[in-house]
Amino acid sequence: MRRSQQLAGSLALACALALATTACAPGGSTTSDPAASSTAAPVSKDVAAAGDVTLTVWDQNTDGGIDDAQAKLNAAFEAKYPNVKITRVSRSFADLKTTLKLALTSKTPPDVVQANQGYPDMGSFVSGGLLRPEDDYAKLYGWDGYYPKQLLDLNRFTPDGKDWQSGNLYGVSQTGEIVGVYYNRKVLSDLGIAAPKTIGEFEASLPKIKASGLLPIAYGDVEKSPGIHIYGITQAAVAGSQAVEDLVTAKSGAWTDAPSVTAAQKIQGWAQQGYLTQGANGISRDDALADFDAGKAAYHIDGTWQLATVSKGLGADAGFLALGPDGSSTPVTTGGEGLAWAITTGSKHPDVAAAYIDFITNAEAAQVLVDTGNLPAVPPADWAPKSGTLEGDVAEQWKAVGASSGLVPYLDYATPTFYDTMSAGVQQLTAGKLTPEEFTAQLQKDYGSFVSSR
């Protein structure tokens, strides 16, 4: 008895001591001053003047085509500036997300990192004062004229990290991305169905395909992210770009608004009618894509980053389209640009870092990207792949959504926890565990608590 009392006493003492020695709150108790990170030092294009520099770069270009492009561009940069050595740390998207925070907060952060847009990543990095604003370099290298405004805005944040798409520029992107519908030309033409242009035409084609004995949409959601895409493009085509944009950027609206509920109803309907792969929650995205590539399904919803895979799998039969609202002739769909290439505040060589970012994103780099089978954020002016091919479709759709500002940001940008909330929710929706109303209420709950906490 006495002994346990004494033990408790000494434990309490140890705790008190430890707390006293580590009394400061995690991350510092006072708000850090992001303004301090915007340097007033003049910026320069002179890389050679920096002397011998090792530039540490964290990217997520691990997939085939883009990995080739990155390796080529890095080698070319080192050849052009022999005084610079690039240390490349390349991680998959998910691995980057879980490790980048730790790297950025270390005493020796990387110089250049690819930061995901939106509140969960870029917003929290900016609020932590970890990224250096690049507006001065944008002027120096002419990025502000090279990129369309919509693409630049995706990489902007106010210095407190609270308002997205306005304020400072924290990076530029290399590639363009849209999520759309890959379709099998042969299957559709055999059934006498014209490639749909609107969500209504798309839905009307589903029962016809099903009746022919084919699977309408090859869909596998075990990894959870495809659910965000299927909901994203449906919501975009139902609600239109402005409404979704306002939602994701926390400007106005609610996830329980009618168009969002309608989109959820449609997806649940597709699952119930058997228009989606049976047991999709247990099917991997790769397996679904393989079914589509094997000609077993008419449609597959995915991003342009799968261009090379689909092109190889389905060949000349493959087509790509982005849906628009009923009665509209311009597509509205989920998309944007690759992760932003950002400079860390801890980098000792921002001039070299900026020169590197310019080198891997400029017009010459865009040509390298095209040559390696990627979609550059700003395609070369003379880029015109043959119409009627998959590459031609992707190029046309990218230009079309760009011209009509029909790009809707990824929905998981909305709040730090939205990826989890939404991806779990779509699984519950397609399995019939949630009604469309319950699903959207769940989204709104997450969204509401984030918006009120800002």
Place this chain on the structure above:
Amino acid sequence: MATQVTGPQAGGPQGRLGRARAGRTSGRSRQGGRPQYKAYLYIAPAFVLFAVFLGVPALQTAQYSLYRWNGLGASTWVGLQNYADLVRDATLRSSFGHAAVLVLFYSAVPVLLALVLTALISRGAGLPGMSVFRTLLFLPQVVASVVVATTWVAIYSPDGLSNQLLRLVGLGSLTRAWLGDFGTALPAVGLIGTWLGTGLCLVLFLSGVANIAPELLEAARMDGAGAVAEFTSIVLPALRGQIAVALTLTVVAALKTFDLVYITTRGGPGTSTTLPAFEAYNRAFNTGQVGSAASVAVVLTALILVVTALIQRIQPDEVA
């Protein structure tokens, strides 16, 4: 650990140290009971390791759990708010519920199964090939958990072994993506734990049976005890210590499960297989809720300590 300390000198370090030495060097121990600082030198290395790699991080985690912090910027003191949210948040609450279900699969089922197997196998202990059989049963414990999980993902997949078997015996209507179905995902993960734990329990119990004096069993048989009576009145009581160890190991394994879920389901479908350890990881590294993650970790640790202490109560005294 919890042996009673009695006697006049109990209560202080001097007293304990003095008493410990009393048996061998009784003469010196009476020289005034000075604190023997030398003794602390012996525990110092272990203590320093413990303090640096376990103690400090544990205290830090406890401290983080009192803040709202995204892991990057400034943090806000919120007191016990994170713990209150733990009770209010349905997802977090259900993650502890899922862990309880896993305890059944990881612990109760393997212990019962292993007891039955022990009853059978112990009677054939002398058979040739017995050691091979034991090794095979223990194999799941040796294989890396990531390999185990990946293998089971293949077994459970729509065209995997489980569904092939069902089709083979004409039960094709039952086939499904076991890990993708809301009703079956959690039991499917649990069964992997059963597969993992049974061999461990069995090996423990068999070693316990080997310690039973043959005369006891002989005497029981002479008294006319059948196989069942022999098992319940001789073997089972003799295995109390082993059962306590098996329960401790498997219950702790169930409560802190992370790897299996991380590889097989990522908490899905929906949130039907989320677990406290997975939530702690996900909140800390993915969703930027470090404070909440820390509170989950603290509660999970406390829970494991309490459960372990309760299980210790079935340990027979002489083993404790």
